[in-house]
Amino acid sequence: MYGTDEAGLRGTDPRGTDLYERLKAYEGRAATTSGVGKDLVNESMIRHWCEAMGDTNVAYAGPDAIAPPTMLQAWTMGGLSGHGAGPGRSSAYDELSALLDGAGFTSVVATDCEQEYLRPLRPGDRITFSSVIESVSPRKTTKLGTGHFVTTRMDVRADGKLAGTHRFRILKYAPGAAVRKPRVSRPVPVINRDNAGFWDGVAEHKLLIQRCEECGTLRFPWLPGCGACGSAEWEAVEASGEGTVYSYVVMHHPPFPAFDPPYAVGLIELAEGVRMVSNVVGVPYDEVRIGMPVRLEFLRVDEELELPVFRSLASDESEG
Template sequence: MTTADRPAATRPGPPAQPGPHPGPPAQPDPAAPGPDAFHRRLTRFVGQPAATAGVGKDPVNEAMIRHWCEAMGDANPAYAGPGAIAPPTMLQAWTMGGLSGHSARSAAFEELLGLLDEAGCTSVVATDCEQEYLRPLRPGDSVTFDAVIESVSPRKTTKLGTGHFVTTRTDVRVDGELAGTHRFRILKYAPTARRTAPPGPAARRPRPVVNRDNQGFWDGVREHRLLIQRCASCRTLRFPWLPGCNHCACLDWHTVEACGTGTVFSYVVVHHPPFPAFDPPYAVALVELAEGVRMISNVIGVPYDEVRIGMPVRLEFLRVDEDLELPVFRAADATPGSQA
């Protein structure tokens, strides 16, 4: 055996020194500054009441059911006549406090919102809701409710800004019996600063989808005429344009030119999201034409925050770019040419 073939001698080294015991995992310090500490302050409210012993301001009633169904276009016979029930999705409507609010709102919920305000989360937007129905509500039912703060999310960053999602769960009862559960989620956030778009070509409005069912409407717009369909059989006017009558199913129709006057039946003010060629905030209205049909369009000539239900308006055709004109409605007492 040569020297190279012999195993190398092993020289004992110093004994290994024991390392420090790892011990239990480190626990977060509740007093430590930063977003995690703030979130821990917020989660202390989870499980606390958001509203206690709330009472609906009105019993379930036929008038509100009728208004709801008309607004939603829901003609289900279950919601009218003897033995009618309320549409299940009205569950939250019977608990709303209106502009004057509810005395049932808890101090804990107010304190939670106050903490978020102090942290700069001064804006709020509703994000989603979930409902569970256990028994139908009928005219004459008196609703009571309790709500609890169910969860507060860690800090989240969205296009609107950075903040926290707050979820409340409301249990709705009639005569002590649980009728349904409503979960409502809001985002309390600090708004993101609006970015100034770099100079460049002006953005174009999205093009309307024109097909064989609405071609006649857009042909009329090019001629500065607002055309409404009229069924050739039952003579019912309809808008928007449809391939057949939704009253008698007749496929034949004629057109009637709108006189151009109307009133604001309802409206929303669009704040988000920003979209190329649009400059929020602006008002989008459901206009009831003198002929009785309704259409959605913009109201111009007045600031967005001065649009009101019942406001008289008149038809105009607004050229938004070289090859697109749109029907819009100007407040009847606004100066022609103003684009507010």
């Protein structure tokens, strides 16, 4: 994603001091100490999370339920009102951001996060947390612009015992500083041993989903095991291609040379009950609606890439 800008490793601020050395001085400083989660780990939030994610794993319900591991950060969030300016809040992170702003790196984008799980969280656990500014990178040049990556590490504890760590990385950058190179080809999907069968089906103009051989549960996207019963035994079955728009977004930004925004990306509920993300075609982006019936077709993007998309049946009726 990025490369080192050798000429900018030792950038200077307007006062002539070494900017990078000043940024590095913040490494190891606390961003939050003695933070306390607003709520105990609870069944309601777990249920809402699982419903939003479509996760029906039996481990997340019932008297012995645990929270989904990926909820780790959710229990530390302050919501719209925040955690306030209590004694656990440090000014170091705000000072670092202000220093970067003053040097011209006024834009920000989240780049990635990493989580490590050490013990399951259960309803009733009291969450506490602390965070530290783990690293500030040398100046980097990216497609967005030139700036510095800032990584924070949060340690999350349940009833005083370390439950996991959450690393969050942002890029503070100067907008428009990088030269964009034109890109004409669509991104190619990553094909691995878990989803190769799906793409083999696409090559034959078939939409294949998985069916657990133990409990019969259908699933998509392709996974190595059943989320309902845990079985690793499955078979591929061909979907009918009929479905409805369960939800959708209209993409305006960021623009990519290979795409022509605005365009609609839909969460399609297939007739078989599973859902998949794909483009909705055959109707203007601002006419896509939840509940709209759609039918599968295959779109040839280039000589090497063909993708399953869904055409609005309303467009077929208007043409007829």
